[in-house]
Amino acid sequence: MNYELLREFCISRGIEVRLDEPMSMHTSLRIGGPADIALFPDESSFPELIRILAAGRIPYIVIGGGTNILVKDQGIDGVVIFTSKMNSIALNAQRSTLNAEAGCSLQKALNLCVENGLSGMEGLAGIPGSTGGAIAGNAGSFGCEMKDVIKSVNLLMPDGMIKELSADDMGFQYRSAKIPFGSIILSAVLLLKKDEPFEIKKRVANFINEKKSKQPVSKASAGCVFKNHKDTAAGKLMDEAGCKGMRVGDIEVSAVHANFFVNTGNGTCDDFLRLMDMVGSKVKEKFGIILEPEIRIMGK
Numbered sequence: 001m002n003y004e005l006l007r008e009f010c011i012s013r014g015i016e017v018r019l020d021e022p023m024s025m026h027t028s029l030r031i032g033g034p035a036d037i038a039l040f041p042d043e044s045s046f047p048e049l050i051r052i053l054a055a056g057r058i059p060y061i062v063i064g065g066g067t068n069i070l071v072k073d074q075g076i077d078g079v080v081i082f083t084s085k086m087n088s089i090a091l092n093a094q095r096s097t098l099n100a101e102a103g104c105s106l107q108k109a110l111n112l113c114v115e116n117g118l119s120g121m122e123g124l125a126g127i128p129g130s131t132g133g134a135i136a137g138n139a140g141s142f143g144c145e146m147k148d149v150i151k152s153v154n155l156l157m158p159d160g161m162i163k164e165l166s167a168d169d170m171g172f173q174y175r176s177a178k179i180p181f182g183s184i185i186l187s188a189v190l191l192l193k194k195d196e197p198f199e200i201k202k203r204v205a206n207f208i209n210e211k212k213s214k215q216p217v218s219k220a221s222a223g224c225v226f227k228n229h230k231d232t233a234a235g236k237l238m239d240e241a242g243c244k245g246m247r248v249g250d251i252e253v254s255a256v257h258a259n260f261f262v263n264t265g266n267g268t269c270d271d272f273l274r275l276m277d278m279v280g281s282k283v284k285e286k287f288g289i290i291l292e293p294e295i296r297i298m299g300k
């Protein structure tokens with residue numbers, strides 16, 4: 001692996017570089033060992049950066065808000081690229097589409113819709129993290145998914161070329177998009193419908209209130225740990241298998257919503273994985289169903 005070219009490139013572009021950066025500072029779970037190198041580029045540096053990483057055979061991953069990931073205690077080899085400095089958002093002239101960079105917070109995009117009487121994203125109210133992360137995982141709730149508002153996505157391919165993809169090209173499925181390994185969502189155009197701002201605001205407020213009453217939103221979590229099984233909510237299966245309140249170390253199955261594991265203090269990735277195993281076994285024993293993780297597990 002050749003880091004010299006990378007170092008020179010970051011200096012020449014003024015890209016912020018942090019070495020041995022604790023990932024626990026960048027995840028909603030507050031878990032994760034150090035990333036060898038953390039980079040915070042702006043949009044204009046991305047294509048060349050990817051080419052340099054490929055040329056130096058340096059492994060990399062991209063992170064948005066860190067709200068859907070579980071990072072190993074041993075940390076992450078290579079480079080972690082953060083999208084937080086790529087965060088502009090603008091309405092088009094006809095005020096029917098939004099152009100959002102990947103690092104822009106999803107809730108900021110939703111707020112802009114609310115202020116401008118644009119409907120389509122209300123069901124995504126309260127989902128933390130970035131727009132790019134929401135697209136990569138086709139985030140959704142209340143019957144609304146990110147794919148429903150995607151007109152096009154600018155995707156940086158592992159060879160440094162940028163492609164404009166339609167929603168169909170993105171191969172969206174339940175909590176996933178089919179993008180090539182190593183590709184990075186740079187920005188997206190979101191297509192919305194005009195509606196009464198007051199009505200949109202009311203729907204958003206209702207969805208947020210419902211989430212607050214049914215999810216441990218103020219606790220350190222990464223949202224739902226497991227995917228739903230066909231039409232049955234994973235949380236319901238876990239609840240009925242008696243998983244609420246189970247814990248390993250400081251990681252606990254929330255008493256409010258069984259599919260949320262919360263870090264009550266100094267929980268580790270190892271604790272989290274052990275609890276996932278225990279809960280998965282209980283559900284399998286009771287229902288014969290093997291739960292699939294929804295959170296992305298990464299690191300050494």
Ligand SMILES: Cc1cc2nc3c(=O)[nH]c(=O)nc-3n(C[C@H](O)[C@H](O)[C@H](O)COP(=O)(O)OP(=O)(O)OC[C@H]3O[C@@H](n4cnc5c(N)ncnc54)[C@H](O)[C@@H]3O)c2cc1C
Pocket residue numbers: 028061062063064065066067068069083102103126127128129130131132133134135136137138139140141183184185186216217221222223224296
């Ligand atoms: C309290 C709470 C409630 C939640 N509620 C919901 C919910 O209702 N519905 C739901 O779907 N999720 C929910 N989540 C999970 C999470 O917030 C969403 O999945 C969110 O969209 C993840 O965005 P992020 O930017 O944090 O992604 P990250 O966690 O940073 O990354 C997630 C994955 O996306 C990839 N990724 C991120 N950015 C890019 C990019 N620009 N290009 C390519 N790949 C990228 C990462 O490599 C990683 O594999 C919740 C989480 C919490 C903590």
